[in-house]
Amino acid sequence: MNIEWYVVLSSLLFAIGATGILIRRSPVVILLCLELMLNAGNLALVAFSRMVGNQDGQVFAIVVMVVAACEVVVGLGLIVAIFRRRLPLDVDELRELRG
């Protein structure tokens, strides 16, 4: 398979994730869509690493996985904290920080 296919698939997945972030309101689903975007980036990294024939891109993909795991832990901690303070789990109603 040409590398082009993988890269175009990766950009399609990234666009789907971005659309989800724009449409959905639940913070959990927004985090899931963020995962989609990070994974699309990972797919592009691995595809380009195969294109160059160099494994450095795969190490980069693993570091992206670490960052994604950290983001999930902190994000889910925030969601649990919001839930335990009886605040609405809706990003449009949580607007106290709005300027």
Added chain:
Amino acid sequence: MEQALFFAAAIGALGGAIGVVAMRNPFFGVLSLIVHLFSLAVLFLLLTSAFVAAAQVVVYAGAVMVLYVFVVAYVGGGTESAWEPIPGQRLLAPLLGVALFIELSIAVLASSLLALGTDGPDVRAGFGDPAAIGNLLLEKFLVPFEAASILLLLAAVGAVVLAGHLQEGERS
């Protein structure tokens, strides 16, 4: 054979991604994301990166998704309100997504990367296997590896601080 696998995995990944965006219940969204992650692992195997595929299945589809399932079960899958603060948001967002896809495709396909239309160079047998990646992590990328471990530690501490016991008088 390779093409059939690629298209099967690509359809799985796309279906999972659309499921995450479209499912009303966040629990089904998490399950779609698991399908998506397994399909991506197949794609990584097709790109001869066995270690990344294994890490994808073990770390993502295993550990991270269990965390998501726990949190969704804890906070419950509430339905979203129909209230739209920005008029036409549900119409504009997919248009923006399509525009982003077209823009990314133009940026990639119009770039002057000559190897983009090839299958990539022939690689030796050990390309992307755990031994090769481990050597890279512990020799060439030792500092980023340690930085990643510090980042994980900080995230764990941060999550405990955020979601730990409530202070007195915080429950409003």
